[in-house]
Amino acid sequence: MTSGEPLGAQTSIRDVSQLGDFTATPRMITITALALPVGAVSAVVAWTLLRLIGLITNVVFYDRLDTRLVAPGVGHHNPAVLLLAPVIGGLVVGLMARFGSEKIRGHGMPEAIEAILLGGSKVQPRVAVLKPVSAAVAIGTGGPFGAEGPIIMTGGAIGSLFAQFLKMTADERKTLLVAGAAAGMAATFNTPFAALMLAVELLLFEWRPRSYVPVAAAVAVATIVRHPMLGSGPLFPVTGSLHIDLGTYALCVVSGICAGLLAIVATVLVYAAEDLFHRLPIHWMWWPAIGGLIIGVGGLIVPQALGVGYNIIGMELDGSIGLGLVVGILVVKTLIWSLSLGSGTSGGVLAPMFMIGGALGTLEAHIFPAVGPGFWALVALAGVLGGVMRSPMTGVVFALELTHRWGALLPLLIGASTAYAVSVLLLRRSVLTEKIARRGYHLSREYDVDPMEILFVGEVMVEGPLTFTGDVPAGDALAQVSGTDPQTVLYRRQMLYPVVDQAGCMTGVVTRTQLESAANEKRDDVAVGELALTDVVVADPDEILRVVVARMAEHAVDRMPVVDRHDRRRIVGFITVTMLLAARVRDLEEASHSERVLKVPRRLAASRHARPDGDDR
Template identity: 70%
Template sequence: MRHLGDFTATPRMLWIAVLAVPIGAAGAGAAWCLLRLIGLITNAVFYQRVSTELIAPGRHAWWLVLFAPVVGGLVIGAMARYGSEKIRGHGMPEAIEAILLGGSKVQPRVAVLKPVSSAVAIGTGGPFGAEGPIIMTGGALGSLLAQFLHLTADERKALLVAGSAAGMAATFNSPLAALLLAAELLLFEWLPRSLVPVASAVAVATVIRHHILGPGPVFPVTSALHLHDVDYLLAAVSGVIAALLAIVATVLVYASEDAFHRLRLHWMWWPAIGGLVIGVGGLFVPQALGVGYDVIGAELDGSISLGLVVGILVVKTLIWSLSLGSGTSGGVLAPMFMIGGALGAVEAHIFPSVGPGFWALVALAGVLGGVMRSPITGVVFALELTHRWDALLPIMIASMTAYGVSTVLLRRSVLTEKIARRGYHLSREYDVDPLEIVFVSEVMTTKIVEFSPDLRISQALAVLNDPTDDYAGWRQQLYPVVKQGTLIGVVTRGALLARTESPTGIINDELHAEPVVTHADQPLRQVAETMAVNDVSTLPVVDRRDDTKVVGVVSLPQLLDARRRDQQEARQRERVLSIKLVRPTGSARGAAAVAEDTEEPAPRG
């Protein structure tokens, strides 16, 4: 007899974790190369010099600011058309699509073309981030290694996400946020088989990052905070405003995408049009161009002026949203940092003073929670970017508030909307599987019909056709075959019905001697997985101490009992406790009221 096993954690998990170590190192190296390449292109285009220093585009001649993004868009369009269309977009939806629909397989050319196209987009003034491309690039590196090995799709997924999270951790020195982002956005599960390898890659990438880019926070903030009770309430207000801004930005992205799809031009030319939008915005606010780490730093230390921050808030939101819809290559996190920080910097002129950059940090976390629908990642990201640990509570309030408001008002996030528009459903909600918390003993049938191996098939068919039988054998789909109290196999209802025309012979002729069995103390999730793996819909339940003793049968319809219970808990409303008014006992009515409260019969008269 075969027993079901544990499908979530196996010794192979350790082997996948070992494979994730070099992937983590490769992800860190890819992040470093991408940042250096962005710096190289930015310096070459805007400063006409050879340098890999990461620098803002700055103020230049109008024609350079206007047309550099257009040229960058032309290059990206050509790379996408003649190289790989997979480089279009901001990285994370593409990684999600590869995981869910492509068996976690990424083309080798994507590992090269994606970072190069993103460096061109950002280096020529694009208002994008490096994190989305590095997520796709790191994921491509993990996927390529996995494709050379004899691995399952789930194991390839773990290595793909390990590469993505490693690149993320190395870019922002944010190991915990990278791990949470992997769980919330890419893995679609919270299991040891995937989290342990991803954590291995993230740890390695972060250690390497400390040596090549430094160990400190990307945006260090050291000033003291002076929090009061009202500031926590205002953090919730900031979260609501951040959610509304996130909704506007998301709607703009997909309104822009819809507008581009209505053009009669080939999509190869769309990034150039998006580049023109960027150039026009850059003429008004040059600081909105590029990754903008210097602007984010100024927002978080409180040194940015009100006029500039309003310009950033308006122009950055517009050029990022409209140009991203053109299908160019670039990430969403750094722009969200800048836009959220700008919103908070404006709020700092209205809300009470708490400390330099405090409201910018709170709004930044709120925008992340609203745009990406990953509130925990948003909180941890904000903390790891600044090491502002004393702002944990207001940051959490803002992020969760924005997440809640965004969820109510907007059906999908900027990430999942793109997947949905390609015709696929993507769930971003995690819940405990009701099959995990209900055991076989709670739903199995114990009053069952068993056959002996020498029983005539004609007699067995009589049981199948007798709806008056107390044991309801006519409803059973699987019958244990028992000899002297010992299970020797099973026979199916279908096999017996097939013998209706020739009911000669005995049960032993149709015996299946290697049945898959389960135990009464197993959760239904493992039963469901066993049924799926073995292509069966009914299992004998045997005693844990004696595998030859049958104690019941569990079938596929009974698995719905757990689902039915879960739906009942979610939908059925009831009042558990109530308050009863006790009146003076000088009257029959009062006496009845007291008696009702004490659950005793009311006295008469």
């Protein structure tokens, strides 16, 4: 019957043979095999959606049957078509959302995140059909959106539906959902690495082999399937050499600041527009049509701002776009995209951000020194993407894979990281997470190592807990833990007491509540061995705290005995939920406690101040 102090150091070598850098099981191979067809199907869906957008665009604006992906603004258009086509498209989307599924509203990624975090990664079958069709209608009739958001949601729906037909955990469904989403994105832009980065930074909410490997496999398959259908080259090939000096790197910081501020303006406009639409005294079904009217007015001013705009992005990146058009794109595209997206229509974020960021960079190219064709457009493109989506690494990799301009890696890193810093300092949430927050949920995108992953039970447990032999009367045991002296108070807080035999081996546990109940029932003489619970949940001193937390949650207990790893009946300590907080306390101290580790030696400091001229004589 002894108590101990927290165990500070191990006297023997800790057994860590059961631990590894990562946790992975053969189940990962099964999920990877299932992700392969998901990736292939998602690539086909991406190709189909792009062709459907091309078909609708050609029919509406060019009066021809063709599936090539084109954008409005090439040649002359009837003003009535420019004004009314987006209105009709918005009306169709509103009807589809009202009588089909409201989940098709928005740009896709918040909906995918919500399905992962709140819906057990379960997507309705109708979303897999209605989302791409509604996006094709919205974009094909002039909507200034990208196809990637709807493709991400559709690919995710395919992965989720596939998983729902099988017996899987929510985490496994999430993996296949993200595999489909990332595969669709890779197939759209021929950017497998960027799609994988987007999955890690935005959708998986973890960095584990169990999810990374299947998603990588799906992305690889989707990219391979894409090549014969959409080509294997970069979407926006750029040629010409770059002439980068030290001044260029400094100006990349300036470009990043501008891109971050523009990203904030665009995000604020989207949700300011959403707030305005919520105040309208009409059903939300009609909002996309009103958003379409805004698009139509913008199309009358700058027709090239309508549609996906890949041709405009290409002109920005190769430096062949005129200054007047750039100003029009920057102002009109930003306004009609943000205001119409706030109406709840269906469309993506990436392509508009490419065009808006490219326009900003093209303007900068008229001020900054020449570095190479489209260089500043590329830097600003990555910056705006990093600022809007709060995903700087995705922005950098996207820009590189879209153009294959690998020599711009460092400038892109500087610009995107600067924009990211500006965005996170001045705006609490991104365009992707604000929508989720407005529904009353909180999403954190910060990742760090859980301190419970690196601390062991033996480092926080109390050695030598109070134990009772099985023949001790319940009344005597209760009396021993009912005093007011400090040692007895510690015993009372233990609440769970191991019961041992004469050899000191644990036979069960008894709770303070059981002892009190026996006293209330006038059964003070009953032996604690008769009250003991024999199905005991225990911990091992060499286990990490995360494992113990999970075990406590699984068995609904908040304290447990710690037993020797070689003899599971020998008690070596005791651990409670409160002791587990020691890991958090250490983490908090590392984050908040400031100290000066190295100091200038006094003799050196004195010699510096002894003679200003440095002469020690």
